[in-house]
Amino acid sequence: MLNMNGAIEPVTVITTENRGMNAEEWAEAAVRRIVFVSMDSPMPIREQAFAFREQVKTILIHYFSKVARSERATIRAILEKEGYADLAKKMEVI
Amino acid sequence: MAFTGNFMCTSFKKELLEGVHNFKNSGGNTFKVALYTNSASFTAATTAYTATNEVTGTGYTAAGNTLTRVDPTTSGTTAYTDFADTTWTSSTITARGALVFNDSASGDPSVIVLDFSSDKSSSAGDFTIAFPAADASNAIIRIA
Numbered sequence: 450m451l452n453m454n455g456a457i458e459p460v461t462v463i464t465t466e467n468r469g470m471n472a473e474e475w476a477e478a479a480v481r482r483i484v485f486v487s488m489d490s491p492m493p494i495r496e497q498a499f500a501f502r503e504q505v506k507t508i509l510i511h512y513f514s515k516v517a518r519s520e521r522a523t524i525r526a527i528l529e530k531e532g533y534a535d536l537a538k539k540m541e542v543i
Numbered sequence: 544m545a546f547t548g549n550f551m552c553t554s555f556k557k558e559l560l561e562g563v564h565n566f567k568n569s570g571g572n573t574f575k576v577a578l579y580t581n582s583a584s585f586t587a588a589t590t591a592y593t594a595t596n597e598v599t600g601t602g603y604t605a606a607g608n609t610l611t612r613v614d615p616t617t618s619g620t621t622a623y624t625d626f627a628d629t630t631w632t633s634s635t636i637t638a639r640g641a642l643v644f645n646d647s648a649s650g651d652p653s654v655i656v657l658d659f660s661s662d663k664s665s666s667a668g669d670f671t672i673a674f675p676a677a678d679a680s681n682a683i684i685r686i687a
Binding site: 456457458459460461462463464465466467468469470478481482485487 | 549641658659664673681
């Protein structure tokens with residue numbers, strides 16, 4: 450028997466104004482996919498899972514920030530090479 | 544005329560039994576997610592993509608984004624599949640909900656209706672849909 454009740458879990462929508470998503474926002478989205486904590490699980494296990502999720506999130510924020518900085522460094526290098534020194538300098542303050 | 548919740552389209556359930564949809568990562572169909580205003584009135588009875596009441600705005604093109612499929616898998620007695628999160632970058636959009644549909648199949652048949660609960664807006668920024676965790680209890684499309 451195919452038992453398909455069709456229940457759809459809600460999606461999360463993340464929006465920003467005048468900027469892209471930052472490392473913290475991407476890390477939150479990523480960690481939700483990596484570690485799911487069931488509200489039905491016993492409290493000690495749930496607390497341990499939440500602690501682990503926070504640890505993973507901290508690591509993700511750290512590396513996502515590094516990726517963003519590396520990307521800006523690459524863009525800056527390209528701009529400088531192409532003769533846009535002023536624009537390249539602005540990349541430093543973003 | 545408004546979104547009234549999340550739905551798996553009834554026509555989709557029938558089409559699964561007819562072999563219309565293929566969610567495999569390699570060689571599967573193209574699934575897209577389109578955004579809509581709250582003037583749209585999608586329910587489980589929705590059968591196909593429509594451009595009526597679809598959002599317009601900077602960074603958005605009609606019929607929306609192509610979704611990255613995740614291979615269907617099983618856990619216990621539940622089979623499920625998933626999509627990667629999708630983003631409209633540098634966009635200015637206001638949407639109340641979305642429709643996932645099969646862009647490969649004839650007639651662009653609908654799969655699921657997503658209700659965001661309230662209007663969500665991006666302004667010269669990112670508009671991201673993050674799908675629930677891919678497991679037997681939460682994955683966006685599950686057969687138990």
